[in-house]
Amino acid sequence: MTAPEVKRGRPPTFDRATALEAATRLFWEHGYEATSVGELTRAMGIRPGSLYSAFGDKKSLFKEVVQAYGRSPVGAFVGAALAEEPTARGAFRRLLREAAAAYPDPSHPAGCLTISAATNVTVQDAEVAAFLRDLRNANLAAFEARLLTAQQQGELPPTANPRALAAYFAAVIQGMSQRARDGATPAELTRTAELALAAWPQGQG
Amino acid sequence: MTAPEVKRGRPPTFDRATALEAATRLFWEHGYEATSVGELTRAMGIRPGSLYSAFGDKKSLFKEVVQAYGRSPVGAFVGAALAEEPTARGAFRRLLREAAAAYPDPSHPAGCLTISAATNVTVQDAEVAAFLRDLRNANLAAFEARLLTAQQQGELPPTANPRALAAYFAAVIQGMSQRARDGATPAELTRTAELALAAWPQGQG
DNA sequence: CTGATTCTAGAGCGATCGTTCAAGAACGTG
DNA sequence: CACGTTCTTGAACGATCGCTCTAGAATCAG
Numbered sequence: 001m002t003a004p005e006v007k008r009g010r011p012p013t014f015d016r017a018t019a020l021e022a023a024t025r026l027f028w029e030h031g032y033e034a035t036s037v038g039e040l041t042r043a044m045g046i047r048p049g050s051l052y053s054a055f056g057d058k059k060s061l062f063k064e065v066v067q068a069y070g071r072s073p074v075g076a077f078v079g080a081a082l083a084e085e086p087t088a089r090g091a092f093r094r095l096l097r098e099a100a101a102a103y104p105d106p107s108h109p110a111g112c113l114t115i116s117a118a119t120n121v122t123v124q125d126a127e128v129a130a131f132l133r134d135l136r137n138a139n140l141a142a143f144e145a146r147l148l149t150a151q152q153q154g155e156l157p158p159t160a161n162p163r164a165l166a167a168y169f170a171a172v173i174q175g176m177s178q179r180a181r182d183g184a185t186p187a188e189l190t191r192t193a194e195l196a197l198a199a200w201p202q203g204q205g
Numbered sequence: 206m207t208a209p210e211v212k213r214g215r216p217p218t219f220d221r222a223t224a225l226e227a228a229t230r231l232f233w234e235h236g237y238e239a240t241s242v243g244e245l246t247r248a249m250g251i252r253p254g255s256l257y258s259a260f261g262d263k264k265s266l267f268k269e270v271v272q273a274y275g276r277s278p279v280g281a282f283v284g285a286a287l288a289e290e291p292t293a294r295g296a297f298r299r300l301l302r303e304a305a306a307a308y309p310d311p312s313h314p315a316g317c318l319t320i321s322a323a324t325n326v327t328v329q330d331a332e333v334a335a336f337l338r339d340l341r342n343a344n345l346a347a348f349e350a351r352l353l354t355a356q357q358q359g360e361l362p363p364t365a366n367p368r369a370l371a372a373y374f375a376a377v378i379q380g381m382s383q384r385a386r387d388g389a390t391p392a393e394l395t396r397t398a399e400l401a402l403a404a405w406p407q408g409q410g
Numbered sequence: 411c412t413g414a415t416t417c418t419a420g421a422g423c424g425a426t427c428g429t430t431c432a433a434g435a436a437c438g439t440g
Numbered sequence: 441c442a443c444g445t446t447c448t449t450g451a452a453c454g455a456t457c458g459c460t461c462t463a464g465a466a467t468c469a470g
Contacts, residue, residue, distance in 0.1 A: 007416095008414075008415050008416070008469080009414080009415035009416025009417065009466080010415080010416045010417040011466075012417065013417075030327065030328075031325025033239060034325045034326050036327070036456080036457070037457080037459075038456085038457085048420090048458085049420085049460080050418065050419090052460080053418095058459085118325070119236065119321055119324035120237065120239045120325040120326075121239050122240075125239075136387055161396065163393075164396035164397070164400060165400065167384065167394075167396065168396070168397045168401065171377060171380030171381050171384045171397050172377060172380055173380070174380040174383040174384065175377055175383070178320070178379040178380070179375065181324075182338050182342060188368075188369070188372045189372075191366065192369070192373045196377075196404065198403050198404040199400040199401065199404065211439095212438075213445050214436080214444080214445035214446025215435065215437050215445080215446045215447040216446080216447075217447065217448090241426080241427070241428080243428090252448065252449055252450070253428085253429070253430085253450090254429095254431080254448065254449070255447070255449090257429070258448095259447095262428080263428065
């Protein structure tokens with residue numbers, strides 16, 4: 001896509017992806033506004049000038065963090081489950097079980113960055129909160145689309161309500177993220193996932 | 206308890222409860238750190254000196270707001286349902302339905318203050334986040350206690366898992382709060398509540 | 411080497427943060 | 441009236457916020 005472009009001038013002394021990972025952990029743990037640029041530069045090992053020339057401002061750095069998070073394993077498992085599982089029920093079962101394992105994983109901050117990183121924002125950062133809210137509501141729409149397809153293919157009975165089921169599973173996922181941040185264990189969240197599946201129409205399985 | 210105490214000196218020009226309500230709305234909407242003292246004084250109609258002499262500092266004002274919220278109708282319905290309903294199933298059904306109606310009520314900020322007001326905090330305000338987290342986990346413990354009683358009284362079968370059920374309903378409630386802040390309607394949340402009840406053991410009702 | 415270019419280092423910008431303080435106003439008491 | 445007390449007012453404190461700027465270091469082209 002992009003031309004190779006001859007390299008000129010002083011080369012960067014830091015790895016962009018590594019720095020982005022450090023920023024991700026901070027935003028994931030404390031959220032957008034509660035993470036200061038000073039904390040970011042310290043964790044990323046760079047000075048403010050380098051941060052602003054490499055990533056723009058704090059807001060665009062955050063958006064780049066969110067995009068990278070969405071492509072990482074822990075951020076992409078929702079889309080993977082919906083796309084790869086042959087049945088809708090299998091997709092949501094896998095999705096819930098993987099959330100139960102990933103959200104409390106101690107190798108990274110608890111819960112889901114998209115769900116919890118911009119809950120408390122000032123009015124001048126309302127755009128950041130809206131950015132994440134739109135991502136969450138897009139996930140809700142993907143849930144509904146998958147369930148609608150399942151109904152059209154006969155996996156779900158005509159009496160089922162795809163939109164209601166999608167909203168229910170979205171609420172469960174978001175609640176599991178919150179519970180993980182409150183200290184829930186993988187065992188607890190796995191049991192929550194199994195109980196949540198009891199809402200599946202017809203009581204199959 | 207307290208002596209009548211003769212009133213001396215200049216009387217306050219503002220109503221304490223009214224000012225507390227104004228502060229509650231701000232903290233509820235934006236959270237603890239994203240609400241500045243300047244916004245608080247403007248909304249409460251008082252100057253910084255009055256705020257600090259009447260409520261201590263920002264942190265103690267927030268705690269007083271949380272306590273008042275817990276005694277208000279929208280903050281106390283959980284405890285009321287658990288205490289007043291004769292059966293555990295009736296208690297959780299009422300609790301979920303009332304949450305579905307209260308969380309998206311446009312007469313106040315969406316969702317639950319205890320759940321969402323201190324999600325994103327800096328390290329120096331970790332105490333505030335812990336304060337709300339303890340309240341949430343106390344609610345979880347109350348869920349479990351009510352379900353354990355139900356099991357001992359035969360309402361729940363011996364095969365049921367009170368702790369797992371409590372964690373599940375806690376996750377659903379917290380997810381419903383998040384969904385309400387993301388724009389969910391009372392109708393959506395009511396359907397979520399009904400679906401959530403499908404996890405009740407034995408498939409009763 | 412010189413020159414152009416790109417990055418780093420670190421001081422410092424204006425704005426806002428939570429909080430405090432001094433001066434004065436409004437009350438009950440003597 | 442004066443006095444003691446309590447509250448209000450508005451300025452201002454030091455700290456931190458996101459961000460910018462300048463000087464210099466490191467590279468490539470010629």
